[in-house]
Amino acid sequence: MNYRHAFHAGNFADVMKHALLVRILAYLQRKDTPLRVIDTHAGIGLYDLAGDEAGRTGEWAEGIGRLDEAFAPEVEEILAPYRRVIADVRARHGDTAYPGSPAIVREVLRRQDRGVFVELHPADHAVLSEAFNEVANLKVMHLDGWTALHALIPPKEKRGLVLIDPPYEKPNELERLGTELIAALRKWPTGVYAGWYPVKDVGSVDAVAARLHQESPRPGLRLELYVDDPRDPTRLNGSGLFVLNPPWSLQQEAETLLPALAERLSRGGYGAYRCEAFGPPP
Numbered sequence: 707m708n709y710r711h712a713f714h715a716g717n718f719a720d721v722m723k724h725a726l727l728v729r730i731l732a733y734l735q736r737k738d739t740p741l742r743v744i745d746t747h748a749g750i751g752l753y754d755l756a757g758d759e760a761g762r763t764g765e766w767a768e769g770i771g772r773l774d775e776a777f778a779p780e781v782e783e784i785l786a787p788y789r790r791v792i793a794d795v796r797a798r799h800g801d802t803a804y805p806g807s808p809a810i811v812r813e814v815l816r817r818q819d820r821g822v823f824v825e826l827h828p829a830d831h832a833v834l835s836e837a838f839n840e841v842a843n844l845k846v847m848h849l850d851g852w853t854a855l856h857a858l859i860p861p862k863e864k865r866g867l868v869l870i871d872p873p874y875e876k877p878n879e880l881e882r883l884g885t886e887l888i889a890a891l892r893k894w895p896t897g898v899y900a901g902w903y904p905v906k907d908v909g910s911v912d913a914v915a916a917r918l919h920q921e922s923p924r925p926g927l928r929l930e931l932y933v934d935d936p937r938d939p940t941r942l943n944g945s946g947l948f949v950l951n952p953p954w955s956l957q958q959e960a961e962t963l964l965p966a967l968a969e970r971l972s973r974g975g976y977g978a979y980r981c982e983a984f985g986p987p988p
């Protein structure tokens with residue numbers, strides 16, 4: 707387990723993933739009924755962009771660091787809840803703080819909602835646990851996220867979101883994402899699932915997407931942001947999110963947000979996006 711998210715916090719992939727995560731949560735919270743949020747690969751929860759790890763890669767400067775200037779009003783409307791979370795986290799933890807998914811979930815959850823954060827790395831789990839386990843409606847678990855996923859669904863709240871955000875250190879993790887999403891949908895068909903993946907070799911993403919197209923019993927979206935030419939499979943050229951049982955509004959929101967992010971976060975002038983629906987109609 708070499709991957710440490712502190713080196714990558716606030717990069718272009720985090721911006722895309724976290725802005726969409728907040729949109730999904732905002733949609734689910736239109737109803738008062740309780741939610742369960744399960745984060746299977748949680749990281750340490752909160753990052754310092756002025757810290758040693760973030761400073762060594764400087765990735766955040768090409769991600770959240772490029773969001774200072776406002777976008778067009780229709781894009782700002784979609785980004786507003788994400789910007790609000792960042793502002794709240796910075797008000798509490800300082801101007802160089804950046805929220806990982808646990809800190810985002812913590813900001814957004816209401817009294818009636820519950821969050822479960824799973825992290826396997828012992829040191830990262832310890833940091834996460836120290837910061838979040840004391841919060842009344844949050845629980846931090848030291849487990850393998852894939853195993854925990856199936857043990858934790860369906861939750862008693864019956865409504866909620868699972869975020870699956872593995873480090874992709876193992877060669878088969880992308881295929882595994884597809885397999886686990888289909889298995890999880892069979893166990894909890896009405897849950898919303900967001901599975902993040904890196905885009906290096908587009909062909910291997912296409913293979914997982916094709917499988918989801920054919921086998922997913924529920925509707926889904928394939929959302930991608932490219933900041934570099936995807937013809938070079940040795941680099942992280944883009945970032946994707948498979949969303950199963952997406953909020954009905956998410957596709958349209960992504961179609962407004964992703965082109966704006968592609969333009970703003972592109973490296974060397976290359977920026978693109980993808981927003982495709984699959985599976986049976988809702």
Ligand code: SAM
Binds near residue numbers: 751
């Ligand atoms: N979701 C976080 C966010 O958005 O802020 C980032 C998570 S990072 C991409 C992936 C995390 O998964 C790392 O902290 C890593 O230690 C952890 N991890 C690696 N293998 C794991 C496993 N089998 N189960 C749970 N966590 C794991």
